[in-house]
Amino acid sequence: MLRGVDLTVHAGEVVALFGDNGAGKSTLLRVCATLLRSHAGSATVAGFDVQADADAVRTQVAFLGHDTGLYDDLTARENIAFAATMLGAPHPAVAESLERVGLMRVADERVRGFSAGMRRRVALARVLLQRPRLLLLDEPYANLDAQGVALVNTVIRDALDAGSAALLVLHEVAPAAELLTRRARLVDGRIAEAA
């Protein structure tokens, strides 16, 4: 549960949320992504209210949660092609994004046989289809090797260069240390420290 969280993330910023399990980090991200409705308070993304203008907010955010949201019985390419159609993204972007996450050689294999790290990369390829104003990444480095970590950082850096902002949920600073502009710690749904 969130209680009186007051947080602004400006364009070009990377803000990391820390906190114990159950502190409300993922909840906050899900509220910003329009996946959860808040009972009180308000949140806006790029000027759009997450409850009143949820459709508009969804055009402004890219969200990567704990679950990859991939279909096991589809290939990596089919998963990304489906996402491209749903996002109205051009079809050549499918191969480009798979190339960028280094999965072209397994693009036509079913996701069912992929490791957790490879699944994470496919999910990242889906994020690459979008040009969001706000990246919402929940533990984006989970299950990734050093190359994968570097890949996430490149994706975040590219988004920042394009004028976006990023809100990350992290347990460790290290993988994102070079990118972070601010940090906040959530305790029992409140921001206890901000730096």
Place this chain on the structure above:
Amino acid sequence: MTSGWPQALAIAAKDLRIERRSKAGFNSVVALGITILVLFGFALGPDAAALRDAAPGALWLAILFAAVLAFNRSYQVELDAGALDALLLYPAPRWTIYAGKLLANLAFVGLLIAIVVPVGIVLFQVTIPPRWPLLLLVVALGAFGIVTLGTFYAAMASRSRAREVLLPLLLFPMLIPVILASMEASKALLTADLMRAAGAWIRLLVGFDLVFLVATFLAFDHVIEG
């Protein structure tokens, strides 16, 4: 943003592709439909006239019970790896999810009917009536009504842990008019329709289908948002 139909068609194509690859789902749904028919056959005994009289009811109930499994599966695919969140995050209108699921379930149940109905005709010793095109129309309208409500209530139940139990509890009472009209129209057409009752039941079916289709499209946003 486009009209929404490319997204709806992509969802339908994705669901059918997953179903074709997993196969287990369709095979078990067809097996259930045929098992129900066989059990009805055993319960009614060898009397050919009794079998023919009971055929419409047995067939529609077999289709209904088997289709419920299909409706549950259509959202289970989204829940397995958290894909429902991803689906809800796409900036496409919500109705595209319903339309996509509806199209996929129509294809799925259509295929189920194409297998189960001929089996039922043989098992229940049904004579094909001269007005068989009308019978086909009744089957199509009945199936459409079942799939429309089934797809809608499966979305509603998908948020619950007890969705397998909840779906029939929500769906079956709502489907009584469709099942009743489908059974009565089928019965009338299979028995020479001396009372000219089939036409009235078919008009009723068309009415139910239209009302359910409009109402479910309008209400889907609220249901899927949870």
